[in-house]
Amino acid sequence: MNGKRKSGWVALTIVLIFLGGWEAAVRIFDVPVYILPSPSRTFETLAANPQMYLQASALTLGESLAGLLIGVLTGGLLAVLLTLLPGLEGGVMTLAILMKSTPLVAIAPLLTIWLGFGVVPKIVITALMTFFPVLVNVLSGLQHVEPALTDLFHSWNASRWEVFRHLRLPTALPFLFAALKISAPLALIGAVVAEWTGASGGLGRTMWLAYTNLNLPYLFAAIFILAAGGMTLFRLLGWLERKVVFWLPDSRES
């Protein structure tokens, strides 16, 4: 059994032990379902409403991925721009940090007021959340080029664009994946937070309805989906990373 396989089994065992302990605690102490539903009860709820959860998940996932795509594109392109025009870095970064420091929980309702209950404010929030890690990571990736390689390209009389294309861009790829692995789970959270503050559908809406009705199995079922979704996105990106950034040692994954 190789190391990766083994660590997968270890992770699964830990999750099962956690769920088992949770189930046992709820049964032994007879915890009321409006305080904490058991995992089995949560899975039952999930299984009883497949259509509803599937639709809500699809909507939330769609918003997350759309927002993530926009966040990655704007963050990545801005990082490229700042690398090519380093004079702008100070100003743009200050603005980006100001934006990052503004609590999204405060902006989300505003966006709902301005942009309505549809998908647009969710995508905007998600893009805002994922934009910053991508900008910071890709920027540092584009800048952290080995001096020995810079010397070499200089000795070849390579233009600034050629250095960018053949050296900086590939150097930044591992940084982009690091950012994506941070941003993808964040994207789900962003979409859910935005939905929570006012939406006509999605997992956040499901959670909010369940919460206001104290229907905790419904709420937990949505949480389970989110946890599994975030994990799956993270793993998928890890797999993609190993394919694309194949020259890096395996040990640094996940």
Place this chain on the structure above:
Amino acid sequence: MNIQVEALTHIFANSRVQRTALAEINFGVKSGQFVALIGPSGCGKSTLLRLAGDLLHPTRGTITLDGRKPPEMRAAHEIAWMAQSPALLPWLDARQNVALAQRFMPVNRHPRLTVDQVLERVGLSDAAGAFPFTLSGGMQQRLALARLLALEASLWLMDEPFAALDEISRERLTTELLDLWQPFHPTVLWVTHNIYEALRLADRILVFSPSPGRIVGDLAIDLPRPRSEANPRFQQILAALRTALGSTANAQVAQ
């Protein structure tokens, strides 16, 4: 390529400290000469190399390469650079690494050797499709050597290229380097800490004293290659080199 260095001074400075790396250096190198630059750490030999390769601009003085300035020669792709780190691009395989170097050459300059021929010369034909992370340190440096060769430049600037290798790889690469150098016969400036390496390779050894860097010895090695340590003349030059290096040590102590 002829090299003429006149009153070359280089000072590294920031707002608080300044350090004179090279002080009033003068020397000339004839085209095709293999020159080793030797001396203790901090004697400015790497700085000299960077100045010649237009990776640094001198504080004062001039370097002239065949009557032209280093930036012009660099732009004309007449200077090839190699350092201690192989500086390979990890996302490119061996063949692509060499091809990338040739890609920047002017279109009107047709390389005499193809990428595969260059790889064959350094003994990497079988590894042409291999990525650098699968190669040993010695093979990585061999690939860097292939890339240097592919540029077909008339000046090779080599900053301790084999210093990070084990002794066995180092010996072998040193011998192979001579075989690669001889047919093209570019001018070579070779920075080293290794006395025997300098004696085996170079036509001439310039001995540097540290802080500030000055040339304190200039030895010609008039021996045919391959050179044997058993040759009495080899031992004679070795003794002279040791004396010159000893004087730099004294200079260091005296400060």
